[in-house]
Amino acid sequence: MWALIFSVGYIAGMDSRRGTVFTTGDGRTAIRFERLLRYPPEQVWQAITDPGRLSAWFPAVVDLDRPVGSELYFAVTAEQQRRYGMADDPDRKPNGRLLRSEPPTVLEYEWAGEILTWEISPTPAGSRLVFTNVLSDPEAARPAAAGWEAGLEVVEAQLDGAPVTWDPLARAEELAAAYE
Structure with missing residues (x-):
């Protein structure tokens, strides 16, 4: 059902809504998502890097507009503090x-021992977005996959100019069963 609702922003029938959980060559657990979107790479890049857009779906507050090699601080979001009582590092x-x-093709960063890679390539109809999250804890694969899928739903809605009328954290909890 969700594939039908969100088919406006991606090319229907060309990608799966679910992330793939797999083992990397060095034995770590990773999650991979692929989306075929009808937007050029520059627009997709903005959707995954602009702080105003990130605040609607990304599970941290971070400034990604830094030189390669820079240290980053991923802060706890206000919603995580409110909902889960998470505390930020003072x-x-x-x-x-x-x-x-x-820009606008590759973004990769390390966050708390995990590697997150966003690859955007042009296609005749827009862009192909491949997101891979190499995890530090294999037990986190299910909830992380559900969270990233919910986040990507928001990214697609933002690209479409559609209002986000759902709670991405509640949506992630709902999607978690799909990754059991």
């Missing part, structure tokens, strides 16, 4: 690093 000690930034 010292704001860096917990990540920007590894690659090649």
Whole structure:
């Protein structure tokens, strides 16, 4: 059903809504999502890097507009503080690093021992977005996959100019069953 609702923003029938959980060559657990979108790479890049857009779906507050190699601080969001009682580091000690930034095609960063890679390539109909999250804890695969899928739904809605009328955190909880 969700594929039908969100088919406006991606090319229907060409990608799966679910992330793929797999083992990397070095034995780590990773999640991979692919989306075929009807928007050029520059617009997709903005959707995954603009702080105003990130605040609607990304599970941290971070400034990605930094030189490659820069330390990053991923702060707890206000909603995470409210909903889950999560606390931010008062010292704001860096917990990540920007590894690659090649607008509008590749963004890669390390966050708390995990590697997140966003690859955007042009297609005749728009863009192909491939997101891979190499996890530090294999047990986190199910909830992380559900969270990223919910986040990507928001990204697609933003690209379409559609209002986000649902709670992405509640949507992630709903999607978690699909990854059992």
